[in-house]
Amino acid sequence: MSVLTLLLPLGAVGFVCGGWVALSIRGAARSLEQYAARNAELRAHAQGRLDPPDRVASAVFFRTVGAVLSAAGAVLLLASPAIATTT
Numbered sequence: 001m002s003v004l005t006l007l008l009p010l011g012a013v014g015f016v017c018g019g020w021v022a023l024s025i026r027g028a029a030r031s032l033e034q035y036a037a038r039n040a041e042l043r044a045h046a047q048g049r050l051d052p053p054d055r056v057a058s059a060v061f062f063r064t065v066g067a068v069l070s071a072a073g074a075v076l077l078l079a080s081p082a083i084a085t086t087t
Contacts, residue, residue, distance in 0.1 A: 004081065004083075007079075007083065007084070008076075008077065011074070011075070011077035012073065012077060013073065014069050014072055014073025014076060015073030015076075016073070017066075017070075018066045018068070018071070018073055019066070019070040019073075021063060021065070021066030022064075022066035022067040024059070028062075029066065030059050032057075033062060036057050037055065041053045
């Protein structure tokens with residue numbers, strides 16, 4: 001029973017949060033892209049570099065990571081009852 005109480009909420013949170021970013025609900029992927037760009041700009045400024053900061057991640061990257069996270073959450077949701085009955 002303890003495995004089930006750990007895996008079900010973990011899978012649900014992963015599924016919902018990953019789906020939120022993967023589907024870019026309310027511009028989640030775009031805002032993560034802007035957040036990463038701002039952090040790169042602040043990091044370059046703190047290091048004293050005057051050239052434009054490197055682009056680290058785009059909205060497509062965050063949507064892909066969100067889709068993978070959502071799929072992993074779905075696997076945890078579907079597999080947790082089977083794992084709980086075998087242990």
